[in-house]
Amino acid sequence: MQRLPGLIACEHCDSVYRRRPLGRHEVAHCERCAAVLYRSTWLALDPWLALTIAAAVTFVIANVCPVIRISLDGRHNDTTLWRSALALSHGAAAPIALPAALAIIIVPSLQIMLLGWVLAFARARRRAPAFAPVMRVLALLRPWSMIEVGMLGILVASIKLSDLVQVVAGAGLWANAALMVLVTLIASRDTRPLWDWTESGGPAAVDSA
Ligand SMILES: [Zn+2]
Known part of the structure; x- marks a missing residue:
């Protein structure tokens, strides 16, 4: 998965998203293919x-x-x-x-x-x-x-x-x-x-x- 500042690309379908901070235990998924983009962590x-x-x-x-x-x-x-x-x-x-x-x-x-x-x-x-x-x-x-x-x-x-x-x-x-x-x-x-x-x-x- 390639990352640009503030942006993240899905490693499965290449859709590009703007990153946003996640709450506890939240996971960001790709809207198109539902793959995991990134997770929150403690x-x-x-x-x-x-x-x-x-x-x-x-x-x-x-x-x-x-x-x-x-x-x-x-x-x-x-x-x-x-x-x-x-x-x-x-x-x-x-x-x-x-x-x-x-x-x-x-x-x-x-x-x-x-x-x-x-x-x-x-x-x-x-x-x-x-x-x-x-x-x-x-x-x-x-x-x-x-x-x-x-x-x-x-x-x-x-x-x-x-x-x-x-x-x-x-x-x-x-x-x-x-x-x-x-x-x-x-x-x-x-x-x-x-x-x-x-x-x-x-x-x-x-x-x-
Ligand atoms: Zn995807």
């Missing part, structure tokens, strides 16, 4: 950046700390996300090891880094270097971030294993649960207003949609 630039930094810290904890600890006959084994993905790559489930690592580790980390990059510059009312390609990559990555699927997998595996061995949730599991919420919040936010914010002198100069 997430302004500063909280968006703050949540992105929080997501970065949580991501480190989620990937460094063990997600589960398995105990059997006095012996313990701590498993991190990375070790789980590596272990997958050796077994019968090898073909899904790479997609799993992409969806629950690599894509979320890219989303956090790239968002942090453009938001930090946007806060200084500047366009980050490589702004346009970064915005395109962010739009491409959005459907491939699946921390919640990873969480579900860990929970199912933990419940199944708990019949055989003692399973204890580690700090990494709680961090992943928090990360699931944070990444959903920061990555589901419409990024298009960043084009205006970095062009027309900051968020105050445009509507909050």
Whole structure:
């Protein structure tokens, strides 16, 4: 969808509309084809950046700390996300090891880094270097971030294993649960207003949609 100051074009039928500020929970639809043009949001630039930094810290904890600890006959084994993905790559489930690592580790980390990059510059009312390609990559990555699927997998595996061995949730599991919420919040936010914010002198100069 291309945007000009004050105007927005429908990405499905190319109809052009004048933007207007939206109320809470309002969505602007195309009159011709009913596609979504833009949505209202509660997430302004500063909280968006703050949540992105929080997501970065949580991501480190989620990937460094063990997600589960398995105990059997006095012996313990701590498993991190990375070790789980590596272990997958050796077994019968090898073909899904790479997609799993992409969806629950690599894509979320890219989303956090790239968002942090453009938001930090946007806060200084500047366009980050490589702004346009970064915005395109962010739009491409959005459907491939699946921390919640990873969480579900860990929970199912933990419940199944708990019949055989003692399973204890580690700090990494709680961090992943928090990360699931944070990444959903920061990555589901419409990024298009960043084009205006970095062009027309900051968020105050445009509507909050
Ligand atoms: Zn349309």
